[in-house]
Amino acid sequence: MHAMRLYLINPSNPLVSLVNVSESRWNRYRVWKPLSLMVLAGLTAPDWEIRIVDENLGAPDYPAMPRPDLVGITAFTSQANRAYEVAAHFRSLSVPVVIGGIHATMCLDEVMDRVDAVVTGEAEGIWGEVLEDARRGCLKRRYDGGLAKTSELAAARHDLLPAGYAVGAIQTTRGCPLSCSFCSVTAFNGTQYRQRPIPDVVREFRMIREKRVLVVDDNLIGTRPEHLARAKDLFRALAQADLRKTWVAQATINFADDEELLALAAKAGCRGVFIGFESPSPEGLLELGKKFNLVKGRDFPASVRRIQRHAILVAGSFIMGLDTDQPGIGQQIAEAGCRYGVDMINVGFLTPLPGTRLWDQMKAEKRIALDAYPEDWQYYTLNLPVTRYKHFTLDGIFEEMESCSRNFYSLPRILRRVCTSLWQRRAPLISLIANLSCRRNFLLDGKAYAGFKRQWRAFFDPNRIPLQPQAPA
Numbered sequence: 001m002h003a004m005r006l007y008l009i010n011p012s013n014p015l016v017s018l019v020n021v022s023e024s025r026w027n028r029y030r031v032w033k034p035l036s037l038m039v040l041a042g043l044t045a046p047d048w049e050i051r052i053v054d055e056n057l058g059a060p061d062y063p064a065m066p067r068p069d070l071v072g073i074t075a076f077t078s079q080a081n082r083a084y085e086v087a088a089h090f091r092s093l094s095v096p097v098v099i100g101g102i103h104a105t106m107c108l109d110e111v112m113d114r115v116d117a118v119v120t121g122e123a124e125g126i127w128g129e130v131l132e133d134a135r136r137g138c139l140k141r142r143y144d145g146g147l148a149k150t151s152e153l154a155a156a157r158h159d160l161l162p163a164g165y166a167v168g169a170i171q172t173t174r175g176c177p178l179s180c181s182f183c184s185v186t187a188f189n190g191t192q193y194r195q196r197p198i199p200d201v202v203r204e205f206r207m208i209r210e211k212r213v214l215v216v217d218d219n220l221i222g223t224r225p226e227h228l229a230r231a232k233d234l235f236r237a238l239a240q241a242d243l244r245k246t247w248v249a250q251a252t253i254n255f256a257d258d259e260e261l262l263a264l265a266a267k268a269g270c271r272g273v274f275i276g277f278e279s280p281s282p283e284g285l286l287e288l289g290k291k292f293n294l295v296k297g298r299d300f301p302a303s304v305r306r307i308q309r310h311a312i313l314v315a316g317s318f319i320m321g322l323d324t325d326q327p328g329i330g331q332q333i334a335e336a337g338c339r340y341g342v343d344m345i346n347v348g349f350l351t352p353l354p355g356t357r358l359w360d361q362m363k364a365e366k367r368i369a370l371d372a373y374p375e376d377w378q379y380y381t382l383n384l385p386v387t388r389y390k391h392f393t394l395d396g397i398f399e400e401m402e403s404c405s406r407n408f409y410s411l412p413r414i415l416r417r418v419c420t421s422l423w424q425r426r427a428p429l430i431s432l433i434a435n436l437s438c439r440r441n442f443l444l445d446g447k448a449y450a451g452f453k454r455q456w457r458a459f460f461d462p463n464r465i466p467l468q469p470q471a472p473a
């Protein structure tokens with residue numbers, strides 16, 4: 001029996017400024033590893049010869065590569081177009097192609113038409129069967145992995161990608177109980193917060209080559225007392241293992257509420273946390289269903305300060321273009337970021353992603369402007385406006401984004417933030433690189449937007465994104 005050759009491919013979308021290495025050297029310091037493919041590789045029997053292709057490092061010359069027996073492609077929604085291009089290439093060579101991941105799960109019918117097999121849900125429970133069927137030449141059209149038992153997760157293959165990534169990746173929990181209206185996580189990974197056994201996480205952490213790690217969990221510490229207790233145990237175990245690694249993670253603002261948790265996180269190597277503030281106004285938070293941020297008496301600046309006192313950087317995430325947002329929102333978000341005292345901000349346009357409550361609402365209200373799928377998926381990067389906003393024109397909302405960026409990422413403000421983090425011994429170098437990379441990415445987004453508008457003028461029906469604001473139908 002000859003060894004079977006498997007290519008696992010992460011398609012790239014050049015419109016995602018965050019992963020654009022060729023145009024921003026700062027992004028070289030934060031090219032994120034495609035963990036889904038590393039996990040799939042970890043689930044693959046040793047008699048398969050595996051190659052992971054991360055197109056974010058540059059697309060290879062596929063025709064020059066040896067012919068594989070099977071191709072597996074992952075795709076977020078914004079990567080779907082490119083995924084179909086790559087699939088078409090391999091199918092033209094009669095190589096079977098299987099797609100999995102969030103887009104395949106949410107847009108099953110569309111994906112089915114373009115590949116040989118689709119895996120919906122999490123792959124752990126089903127990937128072995130897919131490989132066996134592929135080996136026997138009898139792939140089914142559809143497989144469903146459902147939700148995996150986190151006690152049974154295999155370690156990802158951290159050895160397969162080339163060296164040169166600045167940051168490794170690991171996952172310690174899945175699912176989020178909070179179910180915000182714009183977010184795909186609850187729809188895909190469920191409301192139940194599932195935690196991996198701590199010894200498994202520590203063992204896998206050791207396998208990571210990079211000194212810096214992204215913990216990809218959507219909500220590292222969870223929401224309930226038992227979640228927090230487990231997070232503390234995890235941090236104790238990581239500190240005890242003395243891994244000499246630093247890491248960044250995502251959490252909700254309750255991360256700030258427990259001094260012991262913060263001290264343990266810092267001791268375990270935590271140097272940064274992404275926190276979803278989402279909107280500077282209570283009305284905005286209500287609109288997004290982010291009630292967790294509306295807890296009475298919550299003092300954001302004090303919370304941020306408490307986290308930073310443990311030498312942990314805080315990145316604040318915001319969404320622009322809500323029905324409750326009015327002209328001036330760009331400035332308001334920048335001011336909120338400064339007032340809260342965060343080290344950087346990440347702002348995206350309100351974007352209906354398939355499978356979310358926001359998608360259902362926008363569709364029902366006929367407000368999705370870019371809906372010529374699959375071509376238009378490439379614009380679902382959160383950096384480009386794809387929908388009709390209640391109070392903004394197309395140019396208007398983009399100007400708000402520019403004003404936000406110009407304000408928050410002005411050089412004097414960057415300098416002040418970096419000096420403060422130097423003074424407070426809070427990873428000033430990371431702060432500097434992250435700020436410069438965000439500043440550069442906003443400029444790239446401007447370029448992408450100019451191209452997008454040129455195309456829009458040339459090809460698109462002028463009624464798709466009106467130049468005047470439109471109230472919901």
Ligand code: B12
Pocket residue numbers: 010012013016018019032033034035036037039040072073074075076077078079098099100101102103106119121122123124127148171182183184185189216217218348353354380381382
């Ligand atoms: C880390 C992360 C990133 C990283 C790294 C991405 C990467 N390539 O690894 C960065 C920061 C670059 C990023 C960027 C973006 N992200 Co992001 N990201 C995540 C996050 C937090 C974790 C992803 C992860 O590694 N999960 C762990 C792995 C193991 O799980 P998984 O990917 O789901 O894979 C499992 C299954 O899906 C399945 N599977 C996946 N692929 C395949 C393929 C095959 C063949 C098979 C059989 C199975 C299979 O098997 C795996 C094991 O069970 C997710 C949230 C989440 N919970 O997934 C958001 C998420 C995926 N991101 C999202 C978005 C919107 C984006 C951006 C568009 C916008 C942005 N600015 O953040 C960009 C787009 C990037 C691009 N086009 O290249 C959305 C995607 C929604 C959607 N419908 O597409 C998510 C779900 C967050 C959300 N709140 O909604 N992201």
Ligand code: SF4
Pocket residue numbers: 176177178179180183184185186218219252276
């Ligand atoms: S935005 Fe964050 S808190 Fe809200 S559902 Fe998604 S992962 Fe959970």
